[in-house]
Amino acid sequence: MPSLPVVVPLIAAALLLAARPLATYRRTLDLVAVGTSGAVALILGFLIFRTDHSGSYWFAGFHPAHGIAVGIEFTIGPLNAGLACLGATGMTAVMVFSWRYFTQVGTYFHVLMLTFLAGMTGFCLAGDVFDMFVWFELMGVSAYALTAYRPEERGPVQGALNFAITNSVGAYLTLTGIALIYGRTGALNMAQIGAWVDRHPPSGLVTISFLLIITGLLVKSAIVPFHFWLADAHAVAPTPVCVLFSGVMVELGLYGIARMYWSVFGPGLGHRAAVGHVFLALGVLTAVVGALYCFRERHVKRLLAFSTISHAGVFLAGFALLSPLGLAGAALYVAGHAFVKGALFLGAGIVLHRLRSVNETWLHGRGRKLPVTGVLFTAAALGLADLPPFGTFLGKGWIDDAAEAPAVTLILLACTIVSAGSVLRVAGGVFYGLGDPPREDERMAAEANEETGETDTARQRTPLSMLAPLALLTVAGLAVGITAMDPHASDALLAAAAQFQGQPAVKPADVTVSSVVTGVASAGGAVAVGLAGLYWRRLPVLRSLYEPGARGLGLADRFQSGVINDYVTWAIAGLACLGGVLAAIIR
Amino acid sequence: MVAWILAVGLHGIVTSRDLIHQIICLVVVQSSTYVLLLGVGYVTGGVAPYFYDISQRAKAVDPVVQALTLTDIVVEAAVTALLLSFAVQAHKRFGTLDPHELVEFRG
Amino acid sequence: MSQRQRLILFSVAMAGLAACFGWAASGLPGFGNYPGPYGPVILHDAVAQTRATGVVSAVNFDYRGFDTLGEEFILFTAAAGLSVVLRRLRGEREREPDREPETDNSNKPGTSAAVKVPALLFTGPTVLIGWWLASHAQANPSGGFQGGVTLASALALVYLAGEFIAFRRLSPVMLTDAVEAAGAGGFAVIGLIALAMGLPYLDNFVPLGTIPGSVSSGGTIPLISFFVGLEVAAAFTLIIGEFLEQTLLIRRGLWITSRSSWSPGSSPSACMGS
Amino acid sequence: MTLMGTLQAVILVLVAAGALAVARARDRVRQVLLLSGYGMLLAVLFFTFQAPDVTLSELAVGSVALPLILLLAIFKVDKARDADKARDADQARRGRR
Incomplete structure (x- = not known):
């Protein structure tokens, strides 16, 4: 049973590849893909609740001999099965969405x-480091290929190359670490x-x-300075795929780090608070960098990608607090974020489908003819800003409670405000035509024309198969929050987190007043930032401080240069620094 | 030794101005993992773990690392082939293989 | 970053990383002193448990068979991804209006007899070796993977000996895809059969045989090895075929547009000399 | 040091030199040929590590299949460049007329 979620897909x-001659029966393919991912989600959902005792599953029946594991183990706990289930659910929604999204598609999209x-x-279920690496690579190879799914354009090719080379270097360092410990x-x-x-x-x-083992995971989860590839890849991958990249794949990297720390290396690092502080600092840095890049971005998918980087930092900070409450908060935040971020990407996909552009400036006011999408997109953007009762607010609240450090809370709050504010700026500008109409210069028009889109012709109507997943994901983001407010659910989540960390369960988590206040403040701040971003020309103070796309551009570009050589150099530099810091702590 | 191969390969990736060259250097980086894996599983005086014509009690080297290395080699072949197809496409789209000129995105 | 800045940063960082490596290596037991316990336990039990004398194959296809399943699908996925990336290119090229339609093959420079004859002679033995490798996983240092790659190189030899057309005729895309899917899927299904019999996934459900190392011993090991061989041979044929086709299309295009600039020395057959 | 140990040490040094040679070669075709040789060196090293299985794989992949694929890709890229040049030259000639 636990093997099925991997084997069935x-x-x-x-089967789909073998049935390529039947590729004309497009609906059959879609049905098989949707059915498979739906079934996987159901099996995983069943596993979450079945195995709260011991979740060991030994492949080929090789139970440990003489007390030594000779086979491969799957360890199924509520947290990792839940994360895998999140992935399968997202996949189901995405497969429904892409039902009518691609006008022309072979079986390869489904296969990949x-x-x-x-x-x-x-990757989620593996209880064996090398097995984890194998599935990690399978995920990676599929993701590289999916990124380059439209190779007739320049962006996807470059994005896929940056993605694949940076991640491969990380993966091989991971393997080196595995060999060393073995x-x-x-x-x-x-x-x-x-x-x-x-x-x-x-x-x-x-x-x-x-x-070394977490290097590949740090790259995958886009932690500064391992993050450069992410925006390049997310901006160009087919939009349905971005939902999974942003909502699940990045978080899987973080899960891997947490898993490695709690199941394997924690004692070896002495479970020291200092180790946690290093990762907390990394997380906060990532949150800040992601938010700043997010704010100055005008390409909607890239903007969402930078917001993902910012959130990945927040999640890492949650893990790094080394307490069940922090981990439970991060897990809840991951779930809430996956749904709203998925919804945002699907919204961007609909915009691309109908209006054939994802350039915020060009799109200004042109989204008015998509009222339903606009409402859902805005709602999801508010969810991203931690507005209660979206799942994000409670997760963030728990992280804040666990941090017990006002400085961390404030910085993370500011990051959320800025990144979600940028998304709200997009929502207001594109769907409601708020703010001053942009000056249409030639360069922008040229850029807009370059966006050929993933679909052949602009349609007159948004198909229901695209709107329904968007609506469902937004509602799911709400449902996560409402469910988690139930004391039973939150206790169970906290117990699962404590179990994951091998720690005794602690005081139950509540919906505190401060988390609600922070959530509302965060959403309010984000709206303010969004409006400021739209009306900045009328605000002389802002105008002198902030000219989007003008100031600080050179420096920012120098880092996010698009050159693989730079990305790899930064990753090595980050690795060396991290190694030095850890060495100083352990010695 | 392993660190040397790794460093040489990474240096190649960092300084290269040619995608295919970078991909070959990535192969070199990965080859360091084979050497490390087989190196840590080696037993001085051990024989290869095949008991077709020798006693099963003979001292043998670790079979697990060999299995892992085999898997690793397949991964290498797969990733390299995929990367090369990207490089061929990049050449078609950008007319160059210099990573510095493949700049659809900046900032 | 300029090349110089990058080099400086890299050198400093790499020095740090090397120091980390040294620190880590100081904790390893000396070379040749593998401490176990994983390997010794397997060495102790493998022949009795699997009736396979090739312990590496036993690990690959039985103890850690699930890893190998993942590995096969990595290859499978890479081949599928490669098809996506390169076939688009091909379709586009075929639609390009300024190109003359594909014409007679007589335009293409043939391979010289000096290459042709040995290549043809080698094809048969290569297929044999590949087949032998793929089917003796349980006994000797061999297995589906090596066998598969060897089979794929046999097809490359066919190309060398004859022409691309023969290569394509022997490995039409649909068939290669189907074989690849059968290989990878077959492996997964073998595991599923065990599951259907109430055993854990990938459990060795076939009778193990009595003589260790013989062809009929090892239970599912030779079976899995066979499917792996199928998948690997098909995947490599597909990958090589896609790249060959790319090269040939360019070659033909070049041949048509400018006959004078063709240099026979750089034909793809030259690469086999390596 | 035993005979085996000496052999391993010698081949390790060769492998180290081979890696450097592969990474530093600037001409693509030469680099692929070096990679093929490097693959063979690795195969020999693995053989002395008592890993005949891996030796076979490394020979098949590292020194035959991968170089073959790489060369095909390189020819494709070089030919495309030549073809572009030829086309440009052609157009220039026509333009002059």
């Missing part, structure tokens, strides 16, 4: 999506390595293995 992918799904679930412990099973590490004093080997 794989077999479906093989299904292998991507199998990679995600396998060379000493002679084990690949996570629990077993963890037990070994627990018995021995912290050492350089353990520290550096940990660092």
